Amino acid sequence: MAGLTGHPVLEIGDKFEELQNNIINNNKNKEVIDKARLVVKGEENSNNNNNNQGGERDMAPPTSNSLHRSGSRPQLDLSKAAIQGNSEERDPTILLPNQSDDISHFALDIGGSLIKLVYFSRHEGQSIDDKRKKTVKEISNGSRRSYPILGGRLHFVKFETSKLNECLDFISSKQLHNGRIDSHYWNSEATNKENAVIKATGGGAYKFADLFKERLGVSIDKEDEMDCLVAGANFLLKAIRHEAFTHMEGHKEFVQIDHNDLFPYLLVNVGSGVSMIKVDGDGKFQRVSGTNVGGGTYWGLGRLLTKCNSFDELLELSQRGDNRTIDMLVGDIYGGMDYSKIGLSASTIASSFGKAISDKKELEDHRPEDISLSLLRMISYNIGQISYLNALRFGLKRIFFGGFFIRGHAYTMDTISFAVHFWSQGQAQAMFLRHEGFLGALGAFMSYEKLGLDDLMVHQLVERFPMGAPYTGGKIHGPPLGNLNEKISWMEKFVLKGTEITAPVPMAPPGTTGLGGFEVPSSKGGTLRSDASALNVGVLHLVPTLEVFPLLANPKMYEPNTIDLSDHCELEYWFTVLSEHLPDLVDKAVASEGGTGDAKRRGDAFARAFSAHLARLMEEPAAYGKLGLANLLELREECLREFQFLDAYRSIKQRENEVSLAVLPDLLMELDRMDEEARLLTLIEGVLAANIFDWGSRACVDLYHKGTIIDIYRMSRNKMQRPWRVDDFDLFRERMLGSEGKKPRPHKRALLFVDNSGADVVLGMLPLARELLRRGTEVVLVANSLPALNDVTAMELPDIVAEAAKHCDILRRAAEAGGLLVDAMTNTLDGSKENCSSVPLMVVENGCGSPCIDLRQVSSELASAAKHADLIILEGMGRALHTNFNAWFKCEALKLAMVKNQRLAEKLIKGEIYDCVCRYEPAS
Ligand SMILES: Nc1ncnc2c1ncn2[C@@H]1O[C@H](COP(=O)(O)OP(=O)(O)O)[C@@H](O)[C@H]1O
Numbered sequence: 015m016a017g018l019t020g021h022p023v024l025e026i027g028d029k030f031e032e033l034q035n036n037i038i039n040n041n042k043n044k045e046v047i048d049k050a051r052l053v054v055k056g057e058e059n060s061n062n063n064n065n066n067q068g069g070e071r072d073m074a075p076p077t078s079n080s081l082h083r084s085g086s087r088p089q090l091d092l093s094k095a096a097i098q099g100n101s102e103e104r105d106p107t108i109l110l111p112n113q114s115d116d117i118s119h120f121a122l123d124i125g126g127s128l129i130k131l132v133y134f135s136r137h138e139g140q141s142i143d144d145k146r147k148k149t150v151k152e153i154s155n156g157s158r159r160s161y162p163i164l165g166g167r168l169h170f171v172k173f174e175t176s177k178l179n180e181c182l183d184f185i186s187s188k189q190l191h192n193g194r195i196d197s198h199y200w201n202s203e204a205t206n207k208e209n210a211v212i213k214a215t216g217g218g219a220y221k222f223a224d225l226f227k228e229r230l231g232v233s234i235d236k237e238d239e240m241d242c243l244v245a246g247a248n249f250l251l252k253a254i255r256h257e258a259f260t261h262m263e264g265h266k267e268f269v270q271i272d273h274n275d276l277f278p279y280l281l282v283n284v285g286s287g288v289s290m291i292k293v294d295g296d297g298k299f300q301r302v303s304g305t306n307v308g309g310g311t312y313w314g315l316g317r318l319l320t321k322c323n324s325f326d327e328l329l330e331l332s333q334r335g336d337n338r339t340i341d342m343l344v345g346d347i348y349g350g351m352d353y354s355k356i357g358l359s360a361s362t363i364a365s366s367f368g369k370a371i372s373d374k375k376e377l378e379d380h381r382p383e384d385i386s387l388s389l390l391r392m393i394s395y396n397i398g399q400i401s402y403l404n405a406l407r408f409g410l411k412r413i414f415f416g417g418f419f420i421r422g423h424a425y426t427m428d429t430i431s432f433a434v435h436f437w438s439q440g441q442a443q444a445m446f447l448r449h450e451g452f453l454g455a456l457g458a459f460m461s462y463e464k465l466g467l468d469d470l471m472v473h474q475l476v477e478r479f480p481m482g483a484p485y486t487g488g489k490i491h492g493p494p495l496g497n498l499n500e501k502i503s504w505m506e507k508f509v510l511k512g513t514e515i516t517a518p519v520p521m522a523p524p525g526t527t528g529l530g531g532f533e534v535p536s537s538k539g540g541t542l543r544s545d546a547s548a549l550n551v552g553v554l555h556l557v558p559t560l561e562v563f564p565l566l567a568n569p570k571m572y573e574p575n576t577i578d579l580s581d582h583c584e585l586e587y588w589f590t591v592l593s594e595h596l597p598d599l600v601d602k603a604v605a606s607e608g609g610t611g612d613a614k615r616r617g618d619a620f621a622r623a624f625s626a627h628l629a630r631l632m633e634e635p636a637a638y639g640k641l642g643l644a645n646l647l648e649l650r651e652e653c654l655r656e657f658q659f660l661d662a663y664r665s666i667k668q669r670e671n672e673v674s675l676a677v678l679p680d681l682l683m684e685l686d687r688m689d690e691e692a693r694l695l696t697l698i699e700g701v702l703a704a705n706i707f708d709w710g711s712r713a714c715v716d717l718y719h720k721g722t723i724i725d726i727y728r729m730s731r732n733k734m735q736r737p738w739r740v741d742d743f744d745l746f747r748e749r750m751l752g753s754e755g756k757k758p759r760p761h762k763r764a765l766l767f768v769d770n771s772g773a774d775v776v777l778g779m780l781p782l783a784r785e786l787l788r789r790g791t792e793v794v795l796v797a798n799s800l801p802a803l804n805d806v807t808a809m810e811l812p813d814i815v816a817e818a819a820k821h822c823d824i825l826r827r828a829a830e831a832g833g834l835l836v837d838a839m840t841n842t843l844d845g846s847k848e849n850c851s852s853v854p855l856m857v858v859e860n861g862c863g864s865p866c867i868d869l870r871q872v873s874s875e876l877a878s879a880a881k882h883a884d885l886i887i888l889e890g891m892g893r894a895l896h897t898n899f900n901a902w903f904k905c906e907a908l909k910l911a912m913v914k915n916q917r918l919a920e921k922l923i924k925g926e927i928y929d930c931v932c933r934y935e936p937a938s
């Protein structure tokens with residue numbers, strides 16, 4: 015093995031190949047089959063010291079890239095392509111004027127300071143794999159809904175109003191105004207460009223209407239600003255799970271809003287000026303007050319006083335400021351003492367800018383930092399106070415603050431929260447919105463009739479954080495959405511700028527503001543979160559076919575994540591795990607795309623994008639909503655897809671499937687020789703043992719570098735001695751086989767949530783499925799809709815099942831009954847054409863592309879399949895431990911996993927790495 019360690023990952027691949035060749039070329043290769051039998055019986059190998067993880071094996075030399083390239087990348091329309099801006103610049107933006115991206119709609123909010131644009135891009139309709147059509151039909155029993163709206167993404171972009179031209183360029187570069195509109199779903203009048211009408215709100219909808227007609231040839235349909243603000247806020251509060259949050263003393267906490275208890279509330283929109291609106295329901299509201307001292311005041315006065323060039327610069331200055339040099343404090347007036355009789359401490363601001371009256375100092379003698387902070391505090395307190403007074407006036411307890419003045423800035427939010435809390439003595443609560451600045455634009459977007467958006471439910475919206483979808487306008491525009499090249503150079507540019515990506519939102523340790531005073535800023539310092547990094551507001555995916563899993567015992571209380579990453583130590587640990595895994599993942603991803611220069615460049619961009627997200631989340635864990643481990647793992651998959659790595663483990667999965675399928679017949683024979691009780695135990699052991707084949711676990715990847723599949727499997731089997739760390743097997747056996755001679759009724763339908771490809775599904779879950787089928791239980795294999803790590807997908811399963819069915823009548827008949835075998839008759843071993851008397855074996859997709867599963871958002875076909883199920887089997891760390899470990903179901907549930915991470919083992923089951931979980935829960 016010495017000298018051959020250049021590409022250790024490939025070495026094991028070769029070993030697979032070698033093994034596979036052995037099996038294929040010499041079908042009855044005794045050694046291999048004996049080993050497979052050993053596995054089944056759980057015997058130890060006498061020749062080999064067990065647990066030999068030392069890796070003293072002969073390894074074949076690494077092969078070069080045998081993996082093939084995906085042909086599924088979309089073609090770009092490069093006609094009339096031109097470099098935009100300075101062509102001397104490195105990686106200049108390329109404009110592709112003729113590239114269309116199915117953009118259907120957009121709406122604008124053109125305010126005094128900023129233009130906000132919301133646009134929608136449609137998902138390509140995903141067709142169901144032929145082999146699953148029958149299953150889907152059977153399961154949904156003809157009741158598949160036809161959805162009024164298509165899936166797609168909502169994007170959020172802003173521009174400075176003074177740079178309206180940039181906005182117009184952006185619209186025309188993305189061809190937003192010429193969006194292809196599907197007349198089945200969208201209002202078709204707009205398909206004619208001449209009559210194209212776009213919805214817009216804000217003063218600019220009036221002011222610039224002619225310019226839009228002139229430049230883009232579109233008419234503006236003006237929507238009332240207040241209507242839009244309220245519609246936008248109501249939509250966000252109802253449709254986005256983690257939209258609203260409180261922010262006190264540097265601490266951000268998401269608020270779960272009960273839809274039935276949302277109204278009334280006070281909406282305070284802090285834009286250039288401030289509007290205060292009492293909202294009583296959808297479309298039911300009254301503008302009750304406002305103030306002219308708002309965001310425009312801060313930015314305008316601030317610019318005059320500090321000579322700052324941008325709003326962000328002004329805000330950043332404030333973070334290094336000390337307002338005591340310029341504000342007059344109670345202590346300044348009372349000789350350093352509190353005025354405790356009325357509850358004012360010495361450090362309370364008595365008069366903002368009060369010290370500037372001193373004739374000893376001119377403007378130049380004051381630090382711009384101090385001026386900015388003083389101004390920010392003055393305006394934020396003032397807004398907080400007026401808001402409180404209006405809440406008091408109408409007896410409102412909740413105040414939601416929106417508008418771009420807030421800008422996700424911790425100190426601004428703390429200051430407003432403090433004011434509301436202070437004046438209301440804790441009776442009213444200030445809350446902020448993640449899409450703070452886009453309320454009006456969203457409202458205008460919603461005003462397109464027949465969109466059906468107002469019917470969207472929380473579970474139909476999934477938030478994603480892609481790179482390259484620019485959040486701000488300005489320089490970053492040009493190529494249409496989805497242009498990979500743009501995304502890549504986007505990442506390259508950001509890394510050049512370096513700090514922007516990791517720039518944190520200041521999060522100082524919590525401090526106290528003390529009795530009665532607006533005194534100590536609690537979260538100040540550091541640098542301002544980079545707005546331009548496009549990391550702060552996610553793109554909302556509308557997936558109308560997602561549903562809540564109907565078997566959740568208590569959907570309202572359900573929390574998918576077992577590990578809460580708001581604990582910083584926990585976050586740091588998983589951050590390290592994922593960072594360390596990154597080089598290996600990039601290698602795999604690049605190899606899966608043929609290892610070309612282009613693939614390498616994309617791999618690099620992916621690594622940068624994902625690292626940037628991780629860095630951002632380390633600084634502010636709640637930046638993208640409540641953060642759990644499942645979200646991080648999903649984010650990684652999303653980033654891969656963003657750079658068009660559609661299946662990084664494609665060939666690894668294929669090889670592992672082939673190797674495992676080759677030993678399956680022997681395994682089945684061995685199982686069939688056992689009595690029912692021994693067989694059930696062996697089957698569960700088999701599932702647990704085979705769950706070791708996990709390319710997402712660092713420990714397992716290390717194992718792959720050291721041994722062959724058989725070594726690993728053997729090691730895994732050696733760990734199988736009962737009792738397992740969590741061992742409810744006896745309970746499960748009793749439910750399945752009964753006790754004292756009483757045979758319980760078999761389950762009607764079992765949903766098996768499968769995990770990894772290869773041994774995991776072929777040698778673990780399929781034999782278990784077969785056992786259930788044999789007992790007369792219908793089996794639905796639930797697999798990922800999209801690839802994630804080495805997980806098997808719903809698309810891949812029918813072929814695997816078909817291959818397995820060649821050697822097994824039970825599987826064959828069940829697969830036929832479930833519509834999985836289209837041409838099964840010709841492929842069977844004996845060619846016999848029996849009737850489909852079997853219960854069906856079916857495959858459904860789960861609606862996700864992650865190693866974990868959030869059961870609040872599953873595919874409608876899974877939801878339909880679940881209706882008749884009385885047993886759920888969740889398998890693997892991602893689905894049974896990281897998520898759903900604590901979930902309760904209306905039916906029986908079996909959670910099976912091998913823990914392939916030391917820390918998780920300690921934390922969750924007080925055990926060790928490679929310990930197993932077999933948790934059986936009766937219906938609750
Ligand atoms: N990049 C920016 N440029 C200008 N102002 C900004 C920026 N980011 C945040 N702001 C703040 O947001 C305010 C505008 O908020 P917004 O909700 O867009 O209101 P409007 O609709 O009146 O433009 C500005 O007055 C300023 O205080």
Ligand SMILES: CC(C)(COP(=O)(O)O)[C@@H](O)C(=O)NCCC(=O)O
Pocket residue numbers: 591595647705708709710711712713769770803865889890891892893896911914915916
């Ligand atoms: C990504 C996974 C959840 C996949 O596990 P599986 O569901 O396949 O059993 C798991 O590999 C994991 O938690 N990996 C990160 C931890 C580690 O490397 O130890």
Ligand SMILES: [Mn+2]
Pocket residue numbers: 708710769770803804805865890892
């Ligand atoms: Mn997995």
